[in-house]
Amino acid sequence: MLEVVYGQTKNPMVTNQLVELIEGFNVDGTLYIGYPVLSSADESIFVEALLVCDQFGLVVFAVGNGAGQPPNDEFWDRVQEKQDTLYFAMQTNLGRHLALRHRRDLAIPINVISFFPDNLQVPAGRDLVVAGPGNLSAVLGNSEQFDAQYQRPLNAALQRVTTIKPSKKRAKLTRGDSRGAIMREIEREIANLDQWQKRAAIETPIGPQRIRGLAGSGKTVVLALKAAYLHAQNPDWNIALTFHTRSLYQQLTDLVRRFSFEHSNDEPNWDRLKIIHAWGSASKPGAYAQMAESIGVPPRNYLYAKTTYGMNEAFHGICRELLSATKGRSVEPIYDAVLIDEAQDLPWSFFHLVYDFTNDPKRLIWAYDELQNLSDTSMPPLEDLFGKDSTGRPRIQLANTAGEPRQDITLPVCYRNTPWALTLAHSLGFGIYRDGGLVQLFDDPGLWSEIGYTVLDGSPDPGEQVSLKRSESSYPAYFATHLNRGDAIRCQKLDDENHQAETVAAEIQRNLTEDELEPDDILIILPNVLTAKRRAAVVMNALAQRGIRSHIAGVSTSADEIFAKGSVALANIYRAKGNEAPMVYVLNSQYCVGGHELIKVRNILFTAITRSRAWVRLYGVGADMEELIAEVEAVRTHDYKLDFTVPTGAELARMRMIHRERTASERAKIDRVQKTLQEFVEAVEAGDMAIESLPPEMREALKRFFRSEGANDA
Numbered sequence: 001m002l003e004v005v006y007g008q009t010k011n012p013m014v015t016n017q018l019v020e021l022i023e024g025f026n027v028d029g030t031l032y033i034g035y036p037v038l039s040s041a042d043e044s045i046f047v048e049a050l051l052v053c054d055q056f057g058l059v060v061f062a063v064g065n066g067a068g069q070p071p072n073d074e075f076w077d078r079v080q081e082k083q084d085t086l087y088f089a090m091q092t093n094l095g096r097h098l099a100l101r102h103r104r105d106l107a108i109p110i111n112v113i114s115f116f117p118d119n120l121q122v123p124a125g126r127d128l129v130v131a132g133p134g135n136l137s138a139v140l141g142n143s144e145q146f147d148a149q150y151q152r153p154l155n156a157a158l159q160r161v162t163t164i165k166p167s168k169k170r171a172k173l174t175r176g177d178s179r180g181a182i183m184r185e186i187e188r189e190i191a192n193l194d195q196w197q198k199r200a201a202i203e204t205p206i207g208p209q210r211i212r213g214l215a216g217s218g219k220t221v222v223l224a225l226k227a228a229y230l231h232a233q234n235p236d237w238n239i240a241l242t243f244h245t246r247s248l249y250q251q252l253t254d255l256v257r258r259f260s261f262e263h264s265n266d267e268p269n270w271d272r273l274k275i276i277h278a279w280g281s282a283s284k285p286g287a288y289a290q291m292a293e294s295i296g297v298p299p300r301n302y303l304y305a306k307t308t309y310g311m312n313e314a315f316h317g318i319c320r321e322l323l324s325a326t327k328g329r330s331v332e333p334i335y336d337a338v339l340i341d342e343a344q345d346l347p348w349s350f351f352h353l354v355y356d357f358t359n360d361p362k363r364l365i366w367a368y369d370e371l372q373n374l375s376d377t378s379m380p381p382l383e384d385l386f387g388k389d390s391t392g393r394p395r396i397q398l399a400n401t402a403g404e405p406r407q408d409i410t411l412p413v414c415y416r417n418t419p420w421a422l423t424l425a426h427s428l429g430f431g432i433y434r435d436g437g438l439v440q441l442f443d444d445p446g447l448w449s450e451i452g453y454t455v456l457d458g459s460p461d462p463g464e465q466v467s468l469k470r471s472e473s474s475y476p477a478y479f480a481t482h483l484n485r486g487d488a489i490r491c492q493k494l495d496d497e498n499h500q501a502e503t504v505a506a507e508i509q510r511n512l513t514e515d516e517l518e519p520d521d522i523l524i525i526l527p528n529v530l531t532a533k534r535r536a537a538v539v540m541n542a543l544a545q546r547g548i549r550s551h552i553a554g555v556s557t558s559a560d561e562i563f564a565k566g567s568v569a570l571a572n573i574y575r576a577k578g579n580e581a582p583m584v585y586v587l588n589s590q591y592c593v594g595g596h597e598l599i600k601v602r603n604i605l606f607t608a609i610t611r612s613r614a615w616v617r618l619y620g621v622g623a624d625m626e627e628l629i630a631e632v633e634a635v636r637t638h639d640y641k642l643d644f645t646v647p648t649g650a651e652l653a654r655m656r657m658i659h660r661e662r663t664a665s666e667r668a669k670i671d672r673v674q675k676t677l678q679e680f681v682e683a684v685e686a687g688d689m690a691i692e693s694l695p696p697e698m699r700e701a702l703k704r705f706f707r708s709e710g711a712n713d714a
Contacts, residue, residue, distance in 0.1 A: 029053025
């Protein structure tokens, strides 16, 4: 079957004719339109069409409109020059890849064909391959093919993902079975974009595009590749790649730089392609500040925003202010394209602004986690996210039309997390095996299949019993090949925080010596943001006593980076978000087990576990940790299946009310009530007070309440 991937094209009519003809030849392979962009010593060279298939090999097309009547020598000279340029550019680019060489020669024959909408006759003496609608099949039949062993490395080279491979060589490995050796093999496996990632990275509609997928499905890599591709195709465009988590600066900058070198053999023009935080800081202004300053409005700082709107609504509040400031005035767009990562974490007011400040045809590309918060799984509707026009219609509409780049793409495979870790994260996040019952769940039963689960038994409909397991198509085979699921997840209760720190330090020392991991392969996550810095000091001290360097991301290093060479990173959950590491330690995991805001803390636990690319270690102290261990063991006992009764709509609403995140005043009220109840219980138990001494109406109210709770528990 032929897969057609639509990038940007400068000659859509003739290109579409070429596509229709090749689709009729019943070939297996990929036809790229407007891709790749090849670099030479002097310029970037655009490939109008590229075919990779078993039947015809590698074919580079130069697409033209025709010659007029009759074609003269000047015309054929231009055709010759174009073919030669494409041939040498492709040869140079492929020749950089050792896997595509045979001794001194390139192992891939390069076929270059000029395609025209008319059937042209090449003059005698011209060494040219030219095709039209009448003879394309015959011309392709004369193409040289490549050996099947080069199919995979050729695709990797063409898709620009050889650069995704970590720059670290892992050259000091001495054992083939160490964790470091396992990671080397896994990293080698991630050499090709899958069919969904390939389309998402290359296909560029004239207008908006949405990219959805689970955490770890490759959205960030896809956006970085797309940004570099757009920049290479359109060097005069002002392009912004923006995001929510500041520590993504490091990852995004590195990816875009490497992809840009693949396209143009040079650094990006950072004045035109800006990697910019959605909000920014005083030292590094973000997209919000750029938009505000472009209309002469002083941007608000974090202190003002938090004081005025509260911590959770701070960014939304100042974006609404800026929206109000744009009313009634003409806004001059400052962007030609905007790519937004972590869209689920940004408010609708920011999307309204980005729409207003982007040139037509509104090239807005946003990527978000399909399961952003475990109980709130969907982005706002398009009309809320971008607003409506004067007629009441959504300003942004999406449609996937045959023969055109898709505007709505889903990435269904999770490459970051093992199926066992992701199942555990969902189980703990939802509270599937929690003694007190479910904490949260999403409303749409169909979402289970979208996030990679298959129904083994029952039904995911409300009120029904269901058994779910991750489908084999939702994760790559290398996890089962290289990892042991018993070792992939470990959970342990320790005596106290000092014992926890000593245990983790000893484990990390073993990781760095016996396991042959490197310091930046390891991430320590502290779930409680308020106490993270203080508790990190205990762990860092234990590491230092073993001669292991460490740092607190955003505190002892730049806020824009999370990992540092030769040092183990410690981070609170918000710094860790959006990043990943082979080995993840989650400390004080008991923080995520109980309390009044179970949805918040269970989401934190879900996010922490899903930072891991291979191994997860959950440590904690106290009775709550025993509850967590019981839940983890239940997942193992159920063979990494999720077995539960799906709640009804009314039950879901009650969960969300009980376990929701509270305001400061609500938390204070709950603390007062708890203290009063504790004093009451202690007084009754001590004999200082009798229940009968309570007013009759209060006793009756308590009886009704406990009868109701008893019925619910039963």
